[in-house]
Amino acid sequence: MKYYSRWLTIFLVFLTSAACATTTNIYRGADGSPSSWAEVIDSIEPGTVVVVSEQHGFAPHHENQRLLLEKLGQNQAIVSVGLEFFNYNFQPEVDQYVKEDWNEEEFLNSIDWGKISFDHYRYQALVLEKSWWDYFGDQCLKELTRQISKEGLSS
Amino acid sequence: MPKRINSSNFKGGAVQLTPELKRWMPPNFTLGNALYKQRFEDVMKDHVPPEKLDNYFASQSVWDETMAWRVSEFIKNHDQHVFVIIVGDFHAAYFGGLPDRLKARGVENLIVLSQVDSRHSDQKEFEELIDPHPEYGPRADFILSVEQ
Numbered sequence: 001m002k003y004y005s006r007w008l009t010i011f012l013v014f015l016t017s018a019a020c021a022t023t024t025n026i027y028r029g030a031d032g033s034p035s036s037w038a039e040v041i042d043s044i045e046p047g048t049v050v051v052v053s054e055q056h057g058f059a060p061h062h063e064n065q066r067l068l069l070e071k072l073g074q075n076q077a078i079v080s081v082g083l084e085f086f087n088y089n090f091q092p093e094v095d096q097y098v099k100e101d102w103n104e105e106e107f108l109n110s111i112d113w114g115k116i117s118f119d120h121y122r123y124q125a126l127v128l129e130k131s132w133w134d135y136f137g138d139q140c141l142k143e144l145t146r147q148i149s150k151e152g153l154s155s
Numbered sequence: 156m157p158k159r160i161n162s163s164n165f166k167g168g169a170v171q172l173t174p175e176l177k178r179w180m181p182p183n184f185t186l187g188n189a190l191y192k193q194r195f196e197d198v199m200k201d202h203v204p205p206e207k208l209d210n211y212f213a214s215q216s217v218w219d220e221t222m223a224w225r226v227s228e229f230i231k232n233h234d235q236h237v238f239v240i241i242v243g244d245f246h247a248a249y250f251g252g253l254p255d256r257l258k259a260r261g262v263e264n265l266i267v268l269s270q271v272d273s274r275h276s277d278q279k280e281f282e283e284l285i286d287p288h289p290e291y292g293p294r295a296d297f298i299l300s301v302e303q
Contacts, residue, residue: 022301022303023301023302023303024299025299025302026298027298030296032282032286046234046236047264049262050237050265051246051265051268052239052268055272061272061301065241068268072237077237079238080236081241082238
């Protein structure tokens with residue numbers, strides 16, 4: 001039940017942000033010319049580190065982060081995520097939260113979460129649910145199933 | 156990194172930590188580069204006493220270096236992954252903070268997306284956000300500009 005309530009919350013946040021939508025345009029940093037999500041995604045290959053910035057708590061920036069993660073997932077990428085506000089010494093707490101063994105309030109207290117609403121980061125944190133397990137050993141299984149999904153059993 | 160490692164642990168940019176805190180420092184710690192420091196001072200000079208600027212910059216550099224260390228170690232061992240790291244824009248813009256330290260730690264495939272808010276910018280302010288800076292160079296590989 002807790003699982004479904006989390007995703008319902010994410011869905012509601014998405015609806016809220018969609019209701020007060022702004023437009024994001026993308027430009028190439030080299031010369032300021034117009035670009036697109038397609039060009040961004042095409043520039044990202046396995047083994048790439050993507051630094052994506054934000055003005056903390058500014059909803060359209062967090063929505064763009066969600067879009068980026070979704071588009072990478074649609075592009076068959078194995079995505080891992082790091083959040084500036086998750087200090088690495090709190091990795092065990094993050095793991096426990098992602099595994100649904102901990103309610104959010106206790107989790108945030110345990111990692112000394114600051115004043116910015118966690119609503120802006122819940123999706124980015126929980127998308128770890130897909131990738132975080134790779135960190136702990138079933139990466140081979142993930143890669144195997146991904147390869148089979150893409151190429152079939154003969155690959 | 157414990158929150159207890161902060162600007163008070165730095166005197167003139169030199170690390171002065173207890174052994175207990177020192178163990179959390181990223182290995183081979185290096186301060187951010189000169190242009191990054193110049194930008195940092197431009198932003199912080201009205202908020203921080205001049206004699207504290209070096210300490211604050213050292214603290215900022217520890218954040219960058221810690222993230223760069225952890226991410227570079229991860230991607231070395233997971234070269235089929237895409238690692239997305241989400242940070243405040245100052246860490247990312249002009250490749251100066253985190254991107255610079257990632258490159259220094261051997262990350263070759265790096266894409267930087269800088270997000271800006273240009274909803275209330277006039278044309279000149281908009282161009283300053285998007286176009287390469289005459290001194291700092293391009294802001295990022297791609298700039299995501301929130302507009303009305």
